[in-house]
Amino acid sequence: MNKYVLLCVDDEREVLDSVLADLDTLGDLFDIEAAQSVEEARELLTEMQQNQQQLALILCDHMMPGTQGVDFLVELNQDKTHKAAKKLLLTGQAGLDATVEAVNHGGLDFYIAKPWQGDELVAHVQELLTDFILENEPDLMRYARGLDAEKIFSAIHARRQSL
Amino acid sequence: MRHYAIVCIHSDANLLLNMQLSLSSLASHFHILLFRDVQQASTHLTKDQPIAMLISELSLQTQVFLVAQTQLHSPPKCLVYNPNDPALLINLINQGRVDQVLTADQVNLETVKRQLSQFLQQKDEMLAHYADVLDTTQLKSASIPLQGQFLDYSLYSDSELSNLVINALYKVFSNNDEHHVCRRYSKNHLLTREGEHNNALWFIADGEVQLKKHIAAGQEQEVTIMRAGSMVGGMSFITGEPAFTTSITLTGTEVIKLEKSQFATLMKSNSELLGPFTHLLLRNFNRRLQSSIITKLKLQSTLQSLDAAHAQLVETEKMAVLGQLVAGIAHELNNPVAAILRGADTLKLKVPSLVSQEISANLRQLGAATLNNAMKITPLSTAITRQKTKAAIPLFGSNALARKAVQMQLDSPEQFAQHFAPLGSELAATIQQLDTYYLVGNFLRSIDVCAKRIADLVKGLKHYAGQDIEQAVFSDLHEGLEETLVIFENRLKSYQVIKEYGELPQVQCHPIELQQIWTNLIANAIDATQGEGEIKLHSYTISKQQKDFVCISIEDNGIGIPEDKKARIFELNYTTKREGNFGLGIGLTVCQQIVKRHHGEIKVISNNEEQSHFTRFEVYLPVINPDIKQRSRAENEQEA
Incomplete structure (x- = not known):
């Protein structure tokens, strides 16, 4: 079991499978979890807390039955436990209002429009995860392979200097 | 029109001058010709000049001329001044004709007019032409005896x-x-x-x-x-x-x-x-x-153009609803398109490695089975996958490997014992290889599913925007309802759509017109619930006056319609719609007209109390319905 979790939420199973396939390479460093609705995602978060796992990044669709993506991001951002997690919207249809809401109150870190390019998605996710690790994880070395190695090594170097 | 002459002959020049003045009102329609003596008249009058009237002094000199003139085939009216010698008058009466003897020096215009009218009437001239200068009605009434007999x-x-x-x-x-x-x-x-x-x-x-x-x-x-x-x-x-x-x-x-x-x-x-x-x-x-x-003919043509305008309005309403749905539909298309693109990309990446992999025959066989399986079977839900993954972690060691095994449905302890236990340190690599087979199968399935969804949506749109054929056809109403739901899928994401479909016979109808009803009713339900709620679709058969009917009811749990407004909702210009809502606000009128044309009935049942509020539209349609009038096709085609 990995310490950090990468969570993907999309009501469309085919889209969700595509995202999971794209992010598969990160599966060694992070537990990759998938949920088909915000409600399911909430249950998952509770379970993670019980397992002492922490949410590192959420990649979320907006237009979904029940709670919508942006509202969920706002909810996470107001929750101390998940505030640190990187937040991505992967959507074809968040209107301007919803997007502004996500930026202002949801702590939105990135917006990817559907349809997306697989390598770009992975690159952005890696970038955000690198930032998350640098901000939250004392043991950086483990993540150098798989994330932005250069950034991580220079951070390791900087930390040693400051000691 | 011939221009007749009034010929005046008199030796007294002053009298001639007075005559000219008296007759001046006739000058627009007659040549007024004045002569001092017969010789002058004979010289100037040509044979081509028809004469309507002679006004002359009666003397030895004029007598011969007047007799000759009044004996012509169409003699002019002859008015003479009273001669002092009665013999002259008698002579003229006997040899020719006299119409009037003028007693005073002054010529009486009324007399002249009356005589002219008689002359013209005898000549079958168009009296109307002279109406300005001659009082034709009066003269006619004088000339035509007002008897009981039938007159012209x-x-x-x-x-x-x-x-x-x-x-x-x-x-x-x-x-x-x-x-x-x-x-x-x-x-x-x-x-x-x-x-x-x-x-x-x-x-x-x-x-x-x-x-x-x-x-x-x-x-x-x-x-x-x-x-x-x-x-x-x-x-x-x-x-x-x-x-x-x-x-x-x-x-x-x-x-x-x-x-x-x-x-x-x-x-x-x-x-x-x-x-x-x-x-x-x-x-x-x-x-x-x-x-x-x-007036009736004019009204008919007005009605026809109104019909055309109405047909156009209904079409416009239909397209207005479509227009409001388009943005959502584009988004709706975006998801399957994204999945197809991603799937195709992943396949490009995975298929070559699949072909070049050097693996054991056993593994290849297992891989082929996994691919086939993934192609055919709908994947497990994420919740179940997670649950099973948790159970499989002790066997497979890591979350990632366990999840892959679960997805491939090779996670049971028996399967683990059969396929994976003997592998030892090779476990991770093998699962990774098998996962490639799984991914290829799953993406092939996913592309297929998504392409079908796009095809359905496009079909629904094409259908909705199209026209019925002239003849009513037997059609499955559920199919039309489902097509409408596909068009609305995006808007209905935050709704619970409950379908209670009964066994329905095929119904004789114009299916596209009916689709406009379902569209309007679902659009209304969405408007009434303001974006989220519950929509119930219910269908069943019912007998009314020994005829088979089907009923489609569409119910929402929105705010409901106040009792006093229920009666008015089908009126053409009644709308509670605000901007951002569907259509032009004539949706229900259109629904009612379409239902009427189908010899059916549309009812609204609604409650706006706080505890239980809902609106239900029930549409009853006869099953057998050979004689349905269609929205004026001709006009629609004209407009196209």
């Missing part, structure tokens, strides 16, 4: 005929108006009142009378305005039926008012009036009939 009144124009009758009536009453038949009304005098009995007949000699008719409570509309020469009250007077219109004077008006008893007396004592009066009456009614036929 077609010679008279409308105004001539009515003037004839009115003038004759004035003449009758001029000395003898004891009943005050000739009277003058001031403005706003009421003649007849619509729906009430009327005992009088009015001839309007001067002024204006307005006829008007009730069209709605407290509202009257002008029918026409009657002016001088018209008759008011004729129809109700003759038939005894209540007056058809209310008539009221608009200005000071001169009338001849005849009550029934006066009318009878008048016709008895002046029987010569019966002919022209009957004709006037018939002419009057004929004109009204003609004008009402013309």
